[in-house]
Amino acid sequence: MSNTAALLLLAALVPAAGLASLTETQRAKAESLPAVTVPAPAEFFGAIDKVSRPDWAAFYRDPGPTSFPTRPQTAFNLGALVADGYIAVEAQDGQQVKNTGKDIVALARALGVGENVLARGKSISDFADKNDWFALREELEATTNEVRRAMADQRDEALSSLILAGAWMRSLQAGGRAAELSGEPSAASLLGQKELIAYLHGQLRDLPEKVRTGPVVERVGNAFASVGELMTVDGGGAPDLEQAGAIEAACAELVTQLGSK
Amino acid sequence: MTMKRGLRLLLLGFLLAGTGRAQDPVPSSPSQPESAPSLRARLLEFGGALANDGFRLRDAYWSGRLEPGRPRRLAVNLFAGNQYWFCAAVDAPEDRPAIVLYDPQGKIVRVLAHESPGLSAAGVTAAFTGRYVVQIETSRGPAADFCLLYLFK
Numbered sequence: 001m002s003n004t005a006a007l008l009l010l011a012a013l014v015p016a017a018g019l020a021s022l023t024e025t026q027r028a029k030a031e032s033l034p035a036v037t038v039p040a041p042a043e044f045f046g047a048i049d050k051v052s053r054p055d056w057a058a059f060y061r062d063p064g065p066t067s068f069p070t071r072p073q074t075a076f077n078l079g080a081l082v083a084d085g086y087i088a089v090e091a092q093d094g095q096q097v098k099n100t101g102k103d104i105v106a107l108a109r110a111l112g113v114g115e116n117v118l119a120r121g122k123s124i125s126d127f128a129d130k131n132d133w134f135a136l137r138e139e140l141e142a143t144t145n146e147v148r149r150a151m152a153d154q155r156d157e158a159l160s161s162l163i164l165a166g167a168w169m170r171s172l173q174a175g176g177r178a179a180e181l182s183g184e185p186s187a188a189s190l191l192g193q194k195e196l197i198a199y200l201h202g203q204l205r206d207l208p209e210k211v212r213t214g215p216v217v218e219r220v221g222n223a224f225a226s227v228g229e230l231m232t233v234d235g236g237g238a239p240d241l242e243q244a245g246a247i248e249a250a251c252a253e254l255v256t257q258l259g260s261k
Numbered sequence: 262m263t264m265k266r267g268l269r270l271l272l273l274g275f276l277l278a279g280t281g282r283a284q285d286p287v288p289s290s291p292s293q294p295e296s297a298p299s300l301r302a303r304l305l306e307f308g309g310a311l312a313n314d315g316f317r318l319r320d321a322y323w324s325g326r327l328e329p330g331r332p333r334r335l336a337v338n339l340f341a342g343n344q345y346w347f348c349a350a351v352d353a354p355e356d357r358p359a360i361v362l363y364d365p366q367g368k369i370v371r372v373l374a375h376e377s378p379g380l381s382a383a384g385v386t387a388a389f390t391g392r393y394v395v396q397i398e399t400s401r402g403p404a405a406d407f408c409l410l411y412l413f414k
Contacts, residue, residue, distance in 0.1 A: 022367040
């Protein structure tokens with residue numbers, strides 16, 4: 001271990017060896033893996049914290065249903081709940097984290113993968129009792145991956161994609177609101193995630209036609225298209241505060257619509 | 262906190278605490294090489310120092326096969342102001358995998374680089390929010406299995 005520490009201390013700021021730049025084609029051909037390419041909401045919220053220090057408790061939602069008429073809608077809401085969990089962690093509110101954790105397990109049960117995340121739910125509760133925010137962020141991501149892996153095992157990629165969609169729509173809703181409240185242009189610029197949205201949208205477009213044309217997938221896809229458009233800035237710049245407000249509104253509309261039975 | 266100051270604190274972290282929290286491995290790809298879990302274990306040991314300095318480990322990792330002269334590239338979405346460490350290990354101890362990061366405009370990014378036998382790491386504070394590309398390549402060895410993960414703060 002101490003050898004590793006010593007080696008790290010020898011790290012140096014260097015220009016990396018490699019091509020000086022990538023062409024658009026080379027960039028486009030880069031591989032993508034959902035579990036790595038799609039960031040954890042904790043990364044987004046951490047970046048927001050650095051520029052605006054929002055009152056995260058102000059972003060809580062009223063408790064919603066723990067059952068929904070269809071599996072796609074359930075999956076989307078499970079993702080949104082995961083984002084709520086991250087928000088509660090940012091607020092350092094153990095009870096809220098525990099409440100959200102229970103709802104996550106309830107929705108996972110509704111999807112038939114409750115057993116896979118029961119242990120995670122217990123860990124979330126334990127870490128919340130200990131105010132271990134660091135571990136909670138890791139546990140929330142691990143829980144998401146656990147559910148998504150179970151979905152993949154059941155060959156239900158649509159649900160797996162909808163979990164990510166729900167998490168990011170809810171995260172962008174909170175991020176947009178945080179930017180608006182702070183009035184900080186640098187907070188609004190963190191919403192410049194057009195390529196991430198395009199990737200998430202592309203995952204839905206790649207689903208089999210029967211699934212792709214389902215009402216929930218179609219509605220989420222349309223929302224991705226709108227949000228991607230709102231993130232587009234002439235000259236390749238970052239969104240401003242006005243756009244942040246519009247992004248928040250578009251995401252909030254979808255989260256609210258799909259969050260009710 | 263600057264990256265260099267962070268590195269100084271790492272030593273303190275080693276002295277005061279144990280390794281980072283171990284997690285169940287979450288393979289990012291169903292076609293991962295057999296060596297991926299052991300390579301990831303090495304990265305977790307290495308990343309423990311960074312975890313002690315407040316870096317959080319992503320749950321998933323990227324693994325596969327590297328052929329000489331054929332870099333592999335992965336898209337990652339980073340946020341301006343966050344600090345990141347990309348860590349890669351290969352199953353060829355004599356090799357030092359080269360990690361290169363490209364920003365959303367496709368330009369190469371200056372990184373804080375660390376190399377040791379069979380393992381490399383690149384640290385950076387993201388200047389932009391957007392889609393970066395992380396590239397890994399064998400520097401001198403034959404074909405090798407690799408595993409890459411990242412931490413953020």
